[in-house]
Amino acid sequence: MRTPRPRPRRRRAKWGCLLLVLATAASCAAPFSGMLSAGAQLAHQQQEQGEGGGIELGGSAADIPPVMLAAYKKAARLIGGQVPKCRGMSWPILAGIAKVESNHAAGRSIARSGDIRPRIMGVLLNGSGQGGNTTVFPDTDGGKWDGTAAGERAVGPFQFLPSTWDTAGRDANGDRERDPHNAFDAALGAAVYLCGKGRDLRKRPQLEAAIFQYNHSREYVNNVSNWIRQYRTAATGPGKGTDLGGVSGRAKKVLEVALSQRGVPYSWGGGNTQGPSRGVCCSPSGKSGAGITGFDCSGLTTYAYAKAGIRLPRTAAAQAARGQRITSKGALKPGDLVFYGYVPGADSTIYHVGIYVGGGQMINAARPGTKVRLDPVDAMSGFAGGARVL
Amino acid sequence: MKPTPTEPRSQPGAPWLLLAATLALATCSYLLLNTGPPSPPGPTARPSSPDTPQARQPAGPAASTRTPHTDTSSPPPSPSTAAMLPPRGEGRAADQQIQRLLEEAWPADLPPAQEQQLRRDGAALLRADATGIGRDHFPTVFGNQPDTAVAPAFSRLRIQAAIAREDTRPGRAVVHLVWAGADRGGTYTDNRITDLYFRRTKGDGPWTPLPRP
Numbered sequence: 001m002r003t004p005r006p007r008p009r010r011r012r013a014k015w016g017c018l019l020l021v022l023a024t025a026a027s028c029a030a031p032f033s034g035m036l037s038a039g040a041q042l043a044h045q046q047q048e049q050g051e052g053g054g055i056e057l058g059g060s061a062a063d064i065p066p067v068m069l070a071a072y073k074k075a076a077r078l079i080g081g082q083v084p085k086c087r088g089m090s091w092p093i094l095a096g097i098a099k100v101e102s103n104h105a106a107g108r109s110i111a112r113s114g115d116i117r118p119r120i121m122g123v124l125l126n127g128s129g130q131g132g133n134t135t136v137f138p139d140t141d142g143g144k145w146d147g148t149a150a151g152e153r154a155v156g157p158f159q160f161l162p163s164t165w166d167t168a169g170r171d172a173n174g175d176r177e178r179d180p181h182n183a184f185d186a187a188l189g190a191a192v193y194l195c196g197k198g199r200d201l202r203k204r205p206q207l208e209a210a211i212f213q214y215n216h217s218r219e220y221v222n223n224v225s226n227w228i229r230q231y232r233t234a235a236t237g238p239g240k241g242t243d244l245g246g247v248s249g250r251a252k253k254v255l256e257v258a259l260s261q262r263g264v265p266y267s268w269g270g271g272n273t274q275g276p277s278r279g280v281c282c283s284p285s286g287k288s289g290a291g292i293t294g295f296d297c298s299g300l301t302t303y304a305y306a307k308a309g310i311r312l313p314r315t316a317a318a319q320a321a322r323g324q325r326i327t328s329k330g331a332l333k334p335g336d337l338v339f340y341g342y343v344p345g346a347d348s349t350i351y352h353v354g355i356y357v358g359g360g361q362m363i364n365a366a367r368p369g370t371k372v373r374l375d376p377v378d379a380m381s382g383f384a385g386g387a388r389v390l
Numbered sequence: 391m392k393p394t395p396t397e398p399r400s401q402p403g404a405p406w407l408l409l410a411a412t413l414a415l416a417t418c419s420y421l422l423l424n425t426g427p428p429s430p431p432g433p434t435a436r437p438s439s440p441d442t443p444q445a446r447q448p449a450g451p452a453a454s455t456r457t458p459h460t461d462t463s464s465p466p467p468s469p470s471t472a473a474m475l476p477p478r479g480e481g482r483a484a485d486q487q488i489q490r491l492l493e494e495a496w497p498a499d500l501p502p503a504q505e506q507q508l509r510r511d512g513a514a515l516l517r518a519d520a521t522g523i524g525r526d527h528f529p530t531v532f533g534n535q536p537d538t539a540v541a542p543a544f545s546r547l548r549i550q551a552a553i554a555r556e557d558t559r560p561g562r563a564v565v566h567l568v569w570a571g572a573d574r575g576g577t578y579t580d581n582r583i584t585d586l587y588f589r590r591t592k593g594d595g596p597w598t599p600l601p602r603p
Contacts, residue, residue: 100543103575122574125541133542135522154541159574218602219520219584220543223573269474284476285483297477315474342475342488342551342568344583346495351475351581367477380478381583 062234064095067110068157068183071172072098075187078172082188085198092231093194093201094187096224097214099231101159105183114173114183121146122154125161137161145180156180158190168193230376233360242357242374244334250308250390251335258304258355258363261372266365267292271299272314273306287368295365297353300372301337304355310389316353317341323389329377332386334358338377341384350384478581482548488568489551499556500563508554508597512565512586515599520544520571531599544571550580562589563597 064072072091079089098104108116123130125137137152141162146153152161160168160180169178172188179185194201194210201207207228211221242259244252261276268289270279279289279296289296295303298316305312312319320339326332336356342349354364354375361374377383475491476484498505515531518524521542525532550568557564564587570580588597 098575099577100573100575103577106575122541133522135541159541215541215543217519217522217543219516219582220573222584223543283474283480283484284487285480287480296474317475342491342581342583343495343566349475349491349495351477367479369479381579381581 064104065110067112067114068098068104068187069095071114071183071187074172074184075191078188079191079195082170082192083195083198086191086195086201087199088201088203088207089191089195090201090232090235092228092235093207094190095231096226096228097190097194097211098157098187099227100220100224102157105157110183113175114185115179116157116181116183119147119181120156120159122159124148124151124153126151137163140166156186157183158186160186160189160193164193165189226378226381229360229378233376233378236359244358247334247358250310251333253308254304254335254355254390255357255363257307258300258372259357261295261300261303262363262374264365264372265292265294266296266368266370266372267294267299268296268368269299271295271303271365273302273311275303283368289368295372297365300363300365301353301355305389308390312389317348317350319353320347320350320384320387323387326386326388328385329360329383332356332377333388335388335390337387337389338362338364339384339386340380340382342382344382344384347384352380356386478579481580485548485550489553492551492553492566492568496553496555496566498553500554504563504597505554508563508565508588509552511588511597511599512554512567513549513552515565515586516549516567516569516584517547519602520547528599531601542574544573546578547571548580557587561591562587562600564588 069091072094075094076089076091079086095104102120105116105120108118108120110116123133125133125135127133127136139149139151141152143149145155145162145165152163154161155165158180162180165178165180168189169180170185170188170192171178172184173182175182177185178189180189194214196210196213199206199210201210208221208225211224212218214220214224244255244259247255264276266289267276267279268281268283268287270277270289270292271294276294277299278291278293279299281288281290283289298312298314298319301316301319302312302314312322316339319337323337326336332338334357338354338356339347339350340352341347342351352364352366354362354377356362356377357374360377362377363372363374365372366375476487500508514524515528518528518532521544523542548570550570552565552567554563554565556562564585567584567586569582569584570578571582572578586602587600589600590597
């Protein structure tokens with residue numbers, strides 16, 4: 001779409017309507033069968049709002065409460081004194097566990113001492129099915145940590161069972177008490193538990209075995225591992241990913257343009273070679289870009305590359321047909337396009353594109369409700385390769 | 391009565407606008423109706439077995455270089471000839487479209503009844519792993535683990551889309567799942583992708599899930 005030029009007000013509405021009609025007819029080509037009535041859209045939105053609370057953002061140290069981050073870092077320093085043979089323990093590993101277990105004690109008050117209030121308690125593991133629990137855990141602590149002698153609950157930001165805490169728990173804040181509801185104690189206890197008798201967590205199989213020990217689920221391991229990768233990306237240094245010192249030529253131009261758009265809102269169908277623009281109605285769930293001046297994912301890449309003199313097709317799937325394909329994340333270079341698909345081997349299912357910035361990060365317009373931002377490349381499932389167009 | 395800003399007002403040339411819109415819509419409709427199904431992916435588009443290094447590599451001419459257009463003086467490109475696929479966070483409203491995309495991108499190659507059964511088994515296997523529910527139905531996958539308590543790793547799990555296809559290795563099949571769920575900390579994520587593998591020792595025997603690596 002072309003950005004409408006200023007026109008007399010009387011004509012603007014008509015041209016706007018015409019453009020909107022054309023854009024709607026064109027952009028909603030595929031989702032015709034997914035279009036819903038306004039009432040159905042509202043119902044779905046309400047349903048998904050209830051279902052989708054807490055949709056994730058990309059992992060970064062900035063998303064972690066300072067005391068929690070301090071606890072993870074302190075535990076990584078202290079683990080050598082607890083499990084001397086352990087290798088490779090680092091704060092991103094503990095952050096990955098705590099992210100998945102309690103979202104870093106989200107919604108709680110965290111004192112400088114590390115005490116977390118109100119305490120974080122899991123569901124009573126009595127096999128009732130509540131919260132998905134199907135196994136009976138007999139009480140082991142008389143309710144000291146989990147508040148009940150009727151059974152067991154997982155407790156604290158790392159969700160220790162009291163029986164596990166009894167052996168893995170440590171005091172890390174110097175108050176001579178091992179408290180799973182204290183961030184520092186819990187983080188060191190988790191480090192001890194993950195290290196076992198002396199794992200080398202630099203080795204992927206041993207790290208995965210440690211995570212699997214925490215919860216016997218492969219999807220749990222995948223989920224935690226993904227967060228660890230994201231936090232490791234964040235740990236490479238402050239400002240990493242926006243330092244274009246080693247980038248030159250058209251790649252630098254593309255990235256400068258894209259990074260300058262940080263904070264611009266996502267708009268479904270929005271953005272073109274001229275910059276941000278009003279989008280169209282509507283995404284499958286009824287999110288309209290018609291009233292938002294901004295970018296969708298491929299609108300942002302279209303604009304950034306146009307500023308460097310390169311014209312891209314308008315959709316993410318079509319952009320994947322340009323340039324040289326990059327098949328691994330490790331081969332990505334700043335300025336490359338990065339793709340995500342529902343079937344990673346089939347380009348026709350590519351639904352998202354970003355621009356690789358470096359340091360494991362990309363600049364992208366992620367989805368409705370967000371703004372143009374940096375995200376770890378690992379923030380999304382379905383990596384479908386990259387493309388070097390420059 | 392003074393018209394509101396959104397009310398149309400009679401203008402010279404208005405019929406031309408309507409005519410142009412009609413022609414444009416007719417053109418779009420023609421293009422849409424004549425857009426065939428996507429070309430089947432090449433052999434490399436098929437996810438292969440989990441121990442194959444190329445399993446996650448994208449299809450397409452990985453080493454090929456295509457010259458990009460450099461002319462940016464013409465009007466901005468329109469998304470008129472391609473689909474805008476649903477991004478993350480679209481909820482159930484996108485599931486049907488994702489299912490259709492999977493089926494079109496990766497053509498069916500198993501008898502329909504077998505595929506349906508594999509889809510059901512794959513979904514149940516994923517649910518058993520992610521929530522702990524129903525693990526006793528898959529002793530070949532979970533039977534060797536110590537009898538430890540299962541704390542559900544995910545809740546609010548929803549299968550968004552699923553297909554079952556032949557694997558590259560004879561006698562094996564892969565169930566490709568797109569799903570959503572909330573982790574123990576409450577973070578809800580959709581468009582999660584998981585491939586689960588099954589095998590059978592006899593040509594028409596039952597499919598057995600393979601332990602996950």
